[in-house]
Amino acid sequence: MLEVNKVNVIFNPGTIHEKHALKDIDFVLNDGDFVTIIGSNGAGKSTLFNALSGSVEVSSGMIKNDGQIITYLKDYKRARFIGRLFQDPFQGTAPNLSIIQNLGLAYSRGKKQSLALAISRKDRQYFYDILKRLGLGLEQRMDTPVRLLSGGQRQALTLLMATIVTPSLLLLDEHTAALDPKTSIQIMELTEKIVKENNITTMMITHDIEDAFKYGNKTFVMNNGKIVFVLEGESRKSMKIEDVMKLYSTYNIALSDVNVLKQ
């Protein structure tokens, strides 16, 4: 369970560059909840993920994960139980290490680093099996340096790495936005499969309204540092693109960057 209580993030306080990026963010997620987050550029979506993962220090408030208060826990310590993917497929993997070495590192997260690159035959077989399940043929290229993979292949691998030790929270920051439409769908389907199979509490930022309602069980609409709307249950299921437009205009949210052209 993730509890976020009145979290504020203020960048450069007391200066002319002061920016109140998160304002009294308050929500609770139950295990297995899959929240999609939409909102215009600069709404505070990535800052929320930064606060949750510890890469940005909160100015006030509390974050509690599975009963443990993690508000000020260092980011590298949170990385043991929080998985994160970014838009850039080149973030999140070590480019000059092979697929299997990257998986080995992810698998040994939280264990002694010196052991990380020693991969047993048993682990190799395990990695082979999970790569095979991706259906991308990566199991045949286990010793290939990751830099030689395409963006989609890398993102699939990053997803596998983020979930190989089941995280307690998975944060996806527009993780399919840089991929072509076909690969993007492939990665989204893979995401849904992994998340469901392991009942991973997940938050996904997207500018794709269609995806925001297709995946997950809740949607947060963010604007100007706040969660202005939470959609779940029947009201979410019956949500049409016109309703989202209305919601956006009610809250004066810029539509320019929202991908609605597919409709």
Ligand SMILES: Nc1ncnc2c1ncn2[C@@H]1O[C@H](COP(=O)(O)OP(=O)(O)OP(=O)(O)O)[C@@H](O)[C@H]1O
């Ligand atoms: N480290 C920082 N220092 C100062 N200001 C920051 C910092 N990080 C983010 N901001 C500001 O906080 C606000 C929220 O930014 P954030 O990146 O969270 O937006 P976002 O909702 O993820 O937008 P996008 O859809 O463009 O990714 C923006 O005004 C941004 O300029």
Ligand SMILES: [Mg+2]
């Ligand atoms: Mg962002």
